[in-house]
Amino acid sequence: MNWWTSILTYLWRNSLRRWIEQPLSLLSKLTVAALIGGLGAAMISGVDYLGARISDQLMNRDALHVNVQEVVMPRSAGTDLGDEAEEAGWASLSTEQLTVMQISSVAYSEDDRPVLLYAVRNPEQHGYPNTLVLLTDKFPEGTIRTVSLNGLRASAVAYAPRGDLIEKLASRKGVLLGSYELLAPLIQNGYTRRHLLQARDVDAVEKMNQVVETMRDLDGRRVYIYSSLDLLLQLREIQAMQHNIAIAVTLGSALTLGLILGAMAWMEFREERYLLCLIRSFGVGRLMLFGHAAVENCLIAAGGMTLGVLLLSLVSGILSSGPAALPWLNSAQLYSGGVFGVLMAGAIFGGLLACVPVAIGLRRPLGLTLK
Numbered sequence: 405m406n407w408w409t410s411i412l413t414y415l416w417r418n419s420l421r422r423w424i425e426q427p428l429s430l431l432s433k434l435t436v437a438a439l440i441g442g443l444g445a446a447m448i449s450g451v452d453y454l455g456a457r458i459s460d461q462l463m464n465r466d467a468l469h470v471n472v473q474e475v476v477m478p479r480s481a482g483t484d485l486g487d488e489a490e491e492a493g494w495a496s497l498s499t500e501q502l503t504v505m506q507i508s509s510v511a512y513s514e515d516d517r518p519v520l521l522y523a524v525r526n527p528e529q530h531g532y533p534n535t536l537v538l539l540t541d542k543f544p545e546g547t548i549r550t551v552s553l554n555g556l557r558a559s560a561v562a563y564a565p566r567g568d569l570i571e572k573l574a575s576r577k578g579v580l581l582g583s584y585e586l587l588a589p590l591i592q593n594g595y596t597r598r599h600l601l602q603a604r605d606v607d608a609v610e611k612m613n614q615v616v617e618t619m620r621d622l623d624g625r626r627v628y629i630y631s632s633l634d635l636l637l638q639l640r641e642i643q644a645m646q647h648n649i650a651i652a653v654t655l656g657s658a659l660t661l662g663l664i665l666g667a668m669a670w671m672e673f674r675e676e677r678y679l680l681c682l683i684r685s686f687g688v689g690r691l692m693l694f695g696h697a698a699v700e701n702c703l704i705a706a707g708g709m710t711l712g713v714l715l716l717s718l719v720s721g722i723l724s725s726g727p728a729a730l731p732w733l734n735s736a737q738l739y740s741g742g743v744f745g746v747l748m749a750g751a752i753f754g755g756l757l758a759c760v761p762v763a764i765g766l767r768r769p770l771g772l773t774l775k
Contacts (some may be wrong), residue, residue: 410445413763417710417771419700421591429668430640430704431461431705432668433664433668433708434704434707434708434711435706436661436664436665436708436716437571437661437665437704437705437706437708437709437711437712437751438708438709438711438712439712439756440643440657440660440661440708440709440712440754441708441709441710441711441712441713441747441751442712442713442715442716443474443712444653444656444657444709444712444746444747444750445521445712445713445744445747446716447653448649448650448653448746448747451649451650452646454642455643455646458640458643459643461639462572462584463605465568465602466691467541467632467635467636468500468603468604468605468608468609468632468636468641469572469600469601469602469603469631469632469694470599470600470601470602470603470609470612470629470630470631471598471599471600471601471630472494472599472601472616472627472628472630473596473598473599473627473628473629474596474597474619474625474626474627474628474629475595475596475626475627476594476595476596476597478592478593478594478596479741487543488525491503491525491599491772493615494599494601494612496521497601497603497604497608497612497765498601498602498603498604498608499600499602499603499604500567500568500601500602501569501600501601501602502524502530502567502569502570502573502599502600502601503524503525503597503598503599503600503602504522504523504573504581504597504598505522505523505524505584505587505591505595505596505598506520506521506595506596506597506598507521507522507523507587507590507591507593507595507596508592508593508594508595508596508646509521509553509554510551510553510554510763511551511553511554511580511595512551512552513538513540513549513551513552513578513580513656514549514550514551517577517578517724518577518578519538519551519577519578519579519580520574520577520578520579520580521553521580521587521590522573522580522581522582522584523581523582523584523586523587523590523595524581524582524583524584525583527581527582527583527585530566530570531541531566532563532566532581532593533641534560534582534583534586535560535561535564535582535586536551536558536559536581536582536586536701537560537562537580537581537582537709538551538558538560538561538562538563538578538579538580538581539563539565539570539573539578539579539580540563540564540574540578540579541564541565541573541722542562543562544562545563545564546561546562546563547560548560548561549561550560551580553590554590557566560580562726565579568602569600569602572600573600576635583775587716589760591719602633604734606633606637606640607633608634609631609633609636610633612629612631612632613629613633616628617630617768636727637689638754642759650746653746653750655750655753657747657750657751657754658749658750658751658753658754658757659754659757660707660754661750661751661754661755661757661758662753662754662755662757662758663757663762664758665701665704665705665754665755665757665758666757666758666759666760666761667761668758669697669701669758669759669761669762670753670761670762680743693762694759694762694763697757697759697762698756698759701755701758702751702752702756703754704755705751705754705755705756705758706748708748708751709748709751713744713747725735
């Protein structure tokens, strides 16, 4: 044990002496590792920041909103009032669901402005009475307003839109709402069935599109879907690229660091090959000398990488405000396991690659060096 300890102590003292006598060599290695580490940290942090923003967009309510419309002609409008099982199927893919019939009849509010006429299966389920309801914010709730349906005067109760889907329905024009039974005579003129859906996730939006295609192709139904599926799929593909980018940065950093440190290590090995051969002649194995070189290179590479991340964190702190601010660079992001761990893996891999020339040199027979 004492013999091994003495050898290790001598090897590290020799490394320390070399660093003191040749500080530029150590500084060059640290600088290269710091530059590669800082660049890698900036790239990975930027990708992570972009991935977080993409995740927000993928879960955005507007992006997950789906509008399914089916045109029902007058000849079948009286019998095709919708299938509750079908509505339940849409609801299973959604966090919120609203099914309405947009009736083709003409309707006007009391100020002669056209309003959209919708029928719902159960108005009470949405918080409205089973009567004509005028969805508007212009009048106090519960007040009676006069409306016109196909030239006939009728009374409607004013109510404010309730719920996100109802608000989307009434966002552009005024809306007159009633039950299927109440508006049954007008439904005979034909209508457009609309399913307003708030999908659970991107997979649910994709499933909805597949269902609509099946209805259209196999059943011959005039059904259409309006969603952001193409954009959502592209965002998901970009999000999936994060993992590949992290691997590419790790391998690129490791290869660059390994090549540069390997070239420096080879020059240092050529300067000390006689000393190493003498140590080997005393019975010290190649494995021990290679292990010392590997630990030394990995420590320098990891130390340089850490220095690069620290400097980048300092710069991001200085530029935390103002027009030059970098919101995607922050200390919490840089020191997270994803960024720092990937960089350390690249540093260690690069340090091991830098030992390849040393391993080749240590295989050279003692006699060819000491002759």
